[in-house]
Amino acid sequence: MTFDILILSNGPGEVTTWVRPVVKALRQKLPQERSQVRISVVLSPCPNASGKEADIVSSYPEVDRVQSAEHFWRFLLWGKTWENWDWRSRGVVVFLGGDQFFAVAIAKRLGYRTVVYAEWEARWHNLIDRFGVMKPEVAAGVAPKYAHKFTVVGDLMAEAGASTSLVISHSSLVKDQEQMTNDIDAPSSASRRVGQMTELIALLPGSKPAKLFQGVPLTLASAEYVHAKRPQTKFFIPVAPTLELETLASFGDRHKNPFVEIFGGTSAKLIDFESPILKTENGLTVELVTRNPAYDILSQCSICLTTVGANTAELGSLAVPMIVLLPTQQLDAMKSWDGLPGLLANLPGVGSSFAKLINWLFLQRKGLLAWPNIWAKEEIVPELVGKLQPQEVGEMVLDYLNHPEKLEQMRTKLQSIRGETGAADKLAQLVYEEIEKQL
Structure with missing residues (x-):
């Protein structure tokens, strides 16, 4: 018996934090040959998408x-994929x-x-046949x-927290941290390098231009400020898979990004x-x-500097302390809203004015921004909003x-609110049950 599993998704956050664990869980739950169970993914347009x-x-x-x-509407309206995929008689969306x-x-x-x-x-x-919901409250008002x-x-x-590898990374950052630890234990004071173990700090400035224009120069300047007073700190940027290295670097170049000067040059x-x-x-030096x-x-x-978004959920799930940054020097930069606000913010000519108004209104009623804080319904990781400086x-x-x-x-609080793991396995089980109903 052959089946198709068709996954519908859209933006970079969903693709990395939802699709990745679910397809892994599905293959573990359905170990049949690819000739029997096929997994296809169709993406729909998303205002936050990068195109990658x-x-x-x-x-x-x-x-x-x-x-x-880019080919989604053709599929939705007429049922034709760009490559004219065939579909099996049984399956689950x-x-x-x-x-x-x-x-x-x-x-x-x-x-x-x-x-x-x-x-x-x-x-x-x-x-719809089955719903896998995040919390019981989602189903509270159901008939x-x-x-x-x-x-x-x-x-x-x-x-994210459940899938963290326990194997030591081969990154030069971790190697250097291990070497620093060995140096501290060595008898030679000359090898102690200020006598303290390396402190790793991650910079997560975002993946879209709206955030990178301010996020890259602000986090780099902040890193320099910290390093000048604690030279044992090492910094790295986990580069978003949708982002080219040259593009990321351009936001840190004063000749290509005027905000470099605003954040200290x-x-x-x-x-x-x-x-x-x-x-x-x-x-x-900041490793990429x-x-x-x-x-x-x-x-x-030890701690991370991050912008708002799915990355705060991943860091929270890893129980990694963080400071969440939302600089507002460029109030018209944020245009990736859903629905009518997104359409207005991206109108030619007048879009920037709408974006400033929408973002101003958002800041007046912003509430909690980081996912761990939303989960906890209180600010357990600091959120800095405003005209921030390094x-x-x-x-x-x-x-x-x-x-x-x-x-x-902070780490203890993050561990306490990150919730049970296993959501991907439970969702895969629902898919498996829907397949069984078609046998």
Whole structure:
């Protein structure tokens, strides 16, 4: 008996934090030959997309075929993929991002069962076969006749902590940390290098230009400030898979990004020796880690400087302390809103004015921004919002490094709220059950 599993997804966050763990779980749950169970991924348009989501999904060995978002409407309206895929008579459509109605329409056309992962809201109760929900509250208002369709699977973003490799990374960062530890234990004071073990700090400035324009110069300048007072610190950037190294480096170049001067003038350039690094004019080196995910190195960080987004969920799941930065010097930069706000913010000519207004209104009513804080319903990781400057950020980092008990307290709170793991396995089980119903 042969089956197709069709996964619908959209943006970079969904592709990396939802699709990746689910396809792994599906292959473990359904170990049949590829000739029997085939996994396809179709992407729909997303305002946050980089255009490289299809390439990322193609790199997952569990996936058999991928269609990029540019061909989605043709598939939705007429049922034709760009490469004229064939479809088996039995299958399941799995929703992992986009509009839940897409799952309804496509499953109806193919005659497949449907499984929807609902993070905050579940729709189309009468037309969808199964829902895997993040929390019980998502199913709280469901009519009793549909209650049997709902299963609490947990938070897919929490899978990051469960999948962290216990094998020591071969990164030069970790090697250097090990060497520093050995040096400290050695009798020669000359080899002690200030007598303290390396402190790893990750910089996560984002993956889209709207965030990188401010995030790269701010985090680099903050890193220089910290390094000047604690030379044992080493910094790295886990580069988003959707981002080219040259593009990332351009946001740290004063000749290409005017915001470098606004954040203190710390200009940097890309250097590729044994591994790529950003090197500032003052000599600070920041290693660029290109493998994804880089959970093994992130889990060893003392603290991270990050922007808002899915990365805060991943760091929270790893229980890594963080400071969340949202600089507002470029108030019209954030245009990747969903729905009508996104359309208005991207209108030619007047879009910037709409973006400034929308973002101003957002800042007045922003609430909690980082995922761990949203989960906990309180600020357990600091959120800095406003016209931030490197000295302000650097002083907060130094305060945490000088008071490790504060870092440990934050780490403990992150561990307490990250929730149960296993959401991907539970969702894969729902898919398996829907396949069994077709035998």
